[in-house]
Amino acid sequence: MRILVTGAAGFIGSHLCERLLGRGDEVVGLDNFCETYSAAIKRRNAAEVGVEVVEGDVLDAALLERVLSEGRFDAVAHIAALPGVRPSIERPHAYQRVTVEGTALLAHHMVAHGVRRLVFASSSSVYGRNRERPYRETDRVDQPASPYAASKRAAELVLESLQ
Numbered sequence: 001m002r003i004l005v006t007g008a009a010g011f012i013g014s015h016l017c018e019r020l021l022g023r024g025d026e027v028v029g030l031d032n033f034c035e036t037y038s039a040a041i042k043r044r045n046a047a048e049v050g051v052e053v054v055e056g057d058v059l060d061a062a063l064l065e066r067v068l069s070e071g072r073f074d075a076v077a078h079i080a081a082l083p084g085v086r087p088s089i090e091r092p093h094a095y096q097r098v099t100v101e102g103t104a105l106l107a108h109h110m111v112a113h114g115v116r117r118l119v120f121a122s123s124s125s126v127y128g129r130n131r132e133r134p135y136r137e138t139d140r141v142d143q144p145a146s147p148y149a150a151s152k153r154a155a156e157l158v159l160e161s162l163q
Contacts, residue, residue: 013077065112
């Protein structure tokens with residue numbers, strides 16, 4: 001398979017790329033190398049894994065158009081996001097833009113280019129104030145405890161609306 005991985009240079013994204021490459025998939029990464037933690041570490045992650053990474057943002061419609069039109073992807077693994085509950089309290093709008101708007105924009109371009117397979121990295125944070133552990137997929141997800149959780153759930157709803 002030919003797979004686009006957003007957030008490819010981050011911790012989860014780079015490990016996913018490594019795994020996909022290891023099983024023989026063709027992988028192209030997309031990452032903006034934002035400084036949520038060291039961009040140098042992210043660049044090293046990508047280099048060590050050996051994945052080609054296009055530098056850019058999921059909020060860049062022209063870039064998504066170019067990457068998806070040239071890439072002929074079978075699937076997208078959407079890992080790109082701003083991490084962390086605490087920072088989301090200080091910058092809720094940024095989390096909303098990247099997670100919800102970025103996901104919607106990516107999905108729009110996927111549909112336009114016939115890419116029908118998507119794996120979205122959500123978060124256990126969507127289960128919010130549930131007291132039962134471990135969480136189950138049937139648990140309530142309507143009581144987010146942070147802007148981070150709300151943005152992840154909103155992105156899930158955007159994607160569910162496209163099914």
